[in-house]
Amino acid sequence: xxxxxxxxxxxxxxxxxxxxxxxxxxxxxxxxxxxxxxxxxxxxxxxxxxxxxxxxxxxxxxxxxxxxxxxxxxxxxxxxxxxxxxxxxxxxxxxxxxxxxxxxxxxxxxxxxxxxxxxxxxxxxxxxxxxxxxxxxxxxxxxxxxxxxxxxxxxxxxxxxxxxxxxxxxxxxxxxxxxxxxxxxxxxxxxxxxxxxxxxxxxxxxxxxxxxxxxxxxxxxxxxxxxxxxxxxxxxxxxxxxxxxxxxxxxxxxxxxxxxxxxxxxxxxxxxxxxxxxxxxxxxxxxxxxxxxxxxx
Numbered sequence: 055x056x057x058x059x060x061x062x063x064x065x066x067x068x069x070x071x072x073x074x075x076x077x078x079x080x081x082x083x084x085x086x087x088x089x090x091x092x093x094x095x096x097x098x099x100x101x102x103x104x105x106x107x108x109x110x111x112x113x114x115x116x117x118x119x120x121x122x123x124x125x126x127x128x129x130x131x132x133x134x135x136x137x138x139x140x141x142x143x144x145x146x147x148x149x150x151x152x153x154x155x156x157x158x159x160x161x162x163x164x165x166x167x168x169x170x171x172x173x174x175x176x177x178x179x180x181x182x183x184x185x186x187x188x189x190x191x192x193x194x195x196x197x198x199x200x201x202x203x204x205x206x207x208x209x210x211x212x213x214x215x216x217x218x219x220x221x222x223x224x225x226x227x228x229x230x231x232x233x234x235x236x237x238x239x240x241x242x243x244x245x246x247x248x249x250x251x252x253x254x255x256x257x258x259x260x261x262x263x264x265x266x267x268x269x270x271x272x273x274x275x276x277x278x279x280x281x282x283x284x285x286x287x288x289x290x291x292x293x294x295x296x297x298x299x300x301x302x303x304x305x306x307x308x309x310x311x312x313x314x315x316x317x318x319x320x321x322x323x324x325x326x327x328x329x330x331x332x333x334x335x336x337x338x339x340x341x342x343x344x345x346x347x348x349x350x351x
Contacts (some may be wrong), residue, residue: 059086061111062093067104067271068264069097069169076112081120082182087156091163098168101333104271104279106167107263108190109174115199118181128210149351157182157214164189165215165287168280168334170270174263175199176256180238184249185212188219191283193249194263195241196256201249202238222290224248275314275330277337281305288345301344308339 061072071093073080080086097103110116119128130146130153146153164171164186171190179187180202187193203220205212212220212233220229228247232239241253254262270279285305289298309315313331321328 055089055092057089057093059083060089060093062096064100064103066268067102068107068267069093069100069103069105070107070109073108073110073116076110076114078120079114079117079178080110080112080183081117082157082186083120084156087160090160094163094167098166099335101276101335103169104274104276105267106169106171107174107260107267108171108187109260109263110176112177113198114177114183115173115175115179116183116186117178118183118202118204128208151350154350155213157185160186161189161214161216161219168283169276170267170279170283172263172267174259175201175241175250176259180204181208182214185214185216185220188214188216188223189287192251192266193244194252194254194259194266195244195250196259197241197253198256199241199244199250199253200238201241201244202236203232204236204238206233207236272327275318275328275332276334277312277314277330277332277339278309280334280338281309281342284343304341304344305339308341312337 057074059073059075061070061074063070063072071090073086075081075083075086094106097106170192173187173190173193175187175193175195177196177198178200180200181204184201184203203212203216220233223229224232224247232247241250244250245253252262285298285301289301292298317328317330
């Protein structure tokens with residue numbers, strides 16, 4: 055796919071996705087959604103990619119949905135510019151694939167990703183600009199970043215599966231306050247509320263994000279990180295510790311037999327940088343995935 059609204063770059067094991075509509079404050083469109091999903095497909099297929107950074111071009115991260123369609127912006131029945139090319143004549147029903155929320159399509163793809171994802175929030179991140187970050191693993195904000203779960207102020211509701219992700223990231227009370235009020239707030243409040251891990255000066259943002267990505271890429275086993283990401287995220291839905299124990303035990307048994315485990319111990323004892331042999335594309339354990347794929351409908 056030739057990208058029009060994002061920039062995709064890979065350097066030294068770190069993939070960077072830059073939302074690239076700076077003249078529109080990187081407002082989210084169906085095209086941007088499709089391009090980001092395609093980029094995450096590339097990321098999972100490329101063993102050279104060890105970590106992902108998502109950021110925005112210009113002075114915004116993503117200012118929310120593109121509102122250029124006016125009053126019909128969120129009326130999918132009347133939109134003919136969506137990726138599924140709706141008829142424009144109405145008639146969508148809840149279970150139809152064409153009725154799916156675009157932000158949710160993206161966040162579900164990020165949730166499935168096998169590589170760690172870091173959000174480097176360089177400016178305004180409102181609506182889907184905030185919710186698309188929630189399945190990313192670590193969020194670092196510029197001191198000029200602003201956030202907002204503004205849906206109730208637009209007559210709609212939280213989307214992008216954020217009713218799942220947001221309370222898990224910040225807790226139910228904080229999630230409800232931000233969604234009830236729909237107000238836009240600054241980076242310090244995002245830090246205090248647990249939405250972001252760190253706030254840094256704008257000119258240091260990408261350097262800080264890249265330093266964290268490098269720590270992951272240079273020191274950890276890719277298959278172990280891929281498993282860890284899914285174990286922790288999916289563990290949020292477990293009903294009993296035994297559910298986690300079953301997955302942990304399978305993972306430890308499998309990983310303990312691997313070349314990665316031998317290299318991890320040997321390199322530590324020899325005080326050298328590890329060179330892990332296993333690849334995400336071909337060496338995931340035979341019990342993976344341990345969940346049933348969820349279908350829309």
